[in-house]
Amino acid sequence: MNICVIGTGYVGLITGTCFADMGNKVWCVDIDAQKIKKLKQGKIPIYEPGLQELVTKNMQEGRLEFTSAIKDGIKDALFCFIAVGTPTGIDGVADISAIQAVANKISINMDKYLIIVNKSTVPVGTASQIRNIIKEQLKARKREDLEFDIVSNPEFLKEGAAIEDFMHPDRIVIGTDNIRTAELMKQLYEPFVRNQNPILIMxxxxxxxxxxxxxxxxxxxxxxxxxxxxxxxxxxxxxxxxxxxxxxxxxxxxxxxxxxxxxxxxxxxxxxxxxxxxxxxxxxxxxxxxxxxxxxxxxxxxxxxxxxxxxxxxxxxxxxxxxxxxxxxxxxxxxxxxxxxxxxxxxxxxxxxxxxxxxxxxxxxxxxxxxxxxxxxxxxxxxxxxxxxxxxxxxxxxxxxxxxxxxxxxxxxxxxxxxxxxxxxxxxxxxxxxxxxxxxxxxxxx
Known part of the structure; x- marks a missing residue:
């Protein structure tokens, strides 16, 4: 399957790399051009046991690519994962401005059906906000004919054991209101749950x-x-x-x-x-x-x-x-x-x-x-x-x-x-x- 992952921080880089290691074609996108340049050189910005080797392997085998252009990342993708930061402000409120900005850029550049999967940790109601942003932008583009679905797919990765957690998850949580989308998400994750750990649809x-x-x-x-x-x-x-x-x-x-x-x-x-x-x-x-x-x-x-x-x-x-x-x-x-x-x-x-x-x-x-x-x-x-x-x-x-x-x-x-x-x-x-x-x-x- 073709996958785009937006955000090459801790969650995004591990998500993209692990999907690539299962045979998928993955484009990882980040607005930080310097970070993308280093990633293309095989230099990763975080320390996580085993990640360097996995990134290098999948780059060499042509399944993992990096770009700063969302348009290139989503061009052939069926799934677009959002994995950007949601830092907490002094008032304790999660800042989802980066997610809102990504949703806007996706809606400007998408030209076919896309399953937009939120991997970031977000407050209740964020999926609805993403949906509304994309609908409004598609309406402004006069491309209301374009279909898309929104999925909430939270990550449960422990730093220091993240690759093992992704490859052998206790469970996978998928939030969607579309039966077809749920089945496609199940297909994507099926290689990771051969030990019969559950995929939970909710x-x-x-x-x-x-x-x-x-x-x-x-x-x-x-x-x-x-x-x-x-x-x-x-x-x-x-x-x-x-x-x-x-x-x-x-x-x-x-x-x-x-x-x-x-x-x-x-x-x-x-x-x-x-x-x-x-x-x-x-x-x-x-x-x-x-x-x-x-x-x-x-x-x-x-x-x-x-x-x-x-x-x-x-x-x-x-x-x-x-x-x-x-x-x-x-x-x-x-x-x-x-x-x-x-x-x-x-x-x-x-x-x-x-x-x-x-x-x-x-x-x-x-x-x-x-x-x-x-x-x-x-x-x-x-x-x-x-x-x-x-x-x-x-x-x-x-x-x-x-x-x-x-x-x-x-x-x-x-x-x-x-x-x-x-x-x-x-x-x-x-x-x-x-x-x-x-x-x-x-x-x-x-």
Missing amino acids: DITSAELTKYAANAMLATRISFMNEMARLCDQVGGDIAHVRLGIGTDRRIGMPFLYAGAGYGGSCFPKDVKAIINTGSENGVSMDIIAAVEKVNENQKYYLVEMLLKRFGEDLTGKKFGVWGLAFKPQTDDMREAPSIVIIRELLFRGATVTAYDPEAIEQAKKVFADCEQHIQYVDDSKKAIQNVDALIVITEWRQFRQPDLNELKCHMKSPIIFDGRNQYKPNIMKENGFEYYCIGRNCFVK
């Missing part, structure tokens, strides 16, 4: 809500465990034991029951805010989701609270090593990362930071550009611990899981670790002479 509004609901539920589990972890620290419990105690209940399950320094990234924070705003606009108070957001924002300060209780409010002259800057491992994404809050709080109180992350250094330099004189970036985890007053583990990259503890002690000024991801066992750290603080395992500085 109305467009429900499909638009499903993405927000899924992310809000997962965020709720995280914030719940973080709140329980704080309670454990106060009463002497161990959140690792609590996790086993509730996670082995089949009604609950184990995923997303880890305590830590809070969630971040491009999805959870944005989608939680958006669904709160959607409720407000429709007269529904989203009390649980609002609490989830509040707990998460507070959690990002939890490691800082520990550290200040240990070292005092004034950190002038103190030097801290940081392992992990991205919001999660296997990505370079710094959006809403807990490291941003933690590092800025340390710098505000006079400390300096030496930071290491396997992939996110360049992104971090942009985030902390205003205070770069107080942050040193290093290309090795060992360099980040040289003569530091304490090590702070923020992102759970695999290479941090089993460090040489004797080597750590040799290089650090003081053998003190603040672990925001509960990577290590408190008893082992104590046996090896470390002062160790983690989340919800009764290690909080009392």
Whole structure:
């Protein structure tokens, strides 16, 4: 099948590449001419395990092309996927101006039947807006004879495992009011569900809500465990034991029951805010989701609270090593990362930071550009611990899981670790002479 994907960010590039790898002809479109130029050279703008190799392979085999012209992208396409950003404003409202602009450009350039599939995460009612924009433009062109259909097809991709998620999805959600279009979408996705995972056909509004609901539920589990972890620290419990105690209940399950320094990234924070705003606009108070957001924002300060209780409010002259800057491992994404809050709080109180992350250094330099004189970036985890007053583990990259503890002690000024991801066992750290603080395992500085 012939497919156009508009937007070559995280979702768009993965969507286009994976469709191409299944034998489809795909044109990826982006208004950023420099990005398209680099993509044509095989240089991808994001880090995602396996993506570089997949892009190169499909380009070489002629199934994946890049262009900055929507007209070229949709010329032979049956499906046109919209995968542009919908950032959240200060007021919590999702900005869909990029989607509106794309819909307008599609309607100006289309000259045959087209299935327009929204892959971006959007508020309820966005599909109707897209339909109205295209209808109005076709009317202005006097091409009301052109048929088109609108589909909501939310993505459920985890950064760091996105290719696996796309190739072997738990489910595929398709929102459409047209039976014929539903069948065509099923044909497109059939190669990805040979393991019999479901393709769910539903109305467009429900499909638009499903993405927000899924992310809000997962965020709720995280914030719940973080709140329980704080309670454990106060009463002497161990959140690792609590996790086993509730996670082995089949009604609950184990995923997303880890305590830590809070969630971040491009999805959870944005989608939680958006669904709160959607409720407000429709007269529904989203009390649980609002609490989830509040707990998460507070959690990002939890490691800082520990550290200040240990070292005092004034950190002038103190030097801290940081392992992990991205919001999660296997990505370079710094959006809403807990490291941003933690590092800025340390710098505000006079400390300096030496930071290491396997992939996110360049992104971090942009985030902390205003205070770069107080942050040193290093290309090795060992360099980040040289003569530091304490090590702070923020992102759970695999290479941090089993460090040489004797080597750590040799290089650090003081053998003190603040672990925001509960990577290590408190008893082992104590046996090896470390002062160790983690989340919800009764290690909080009392």
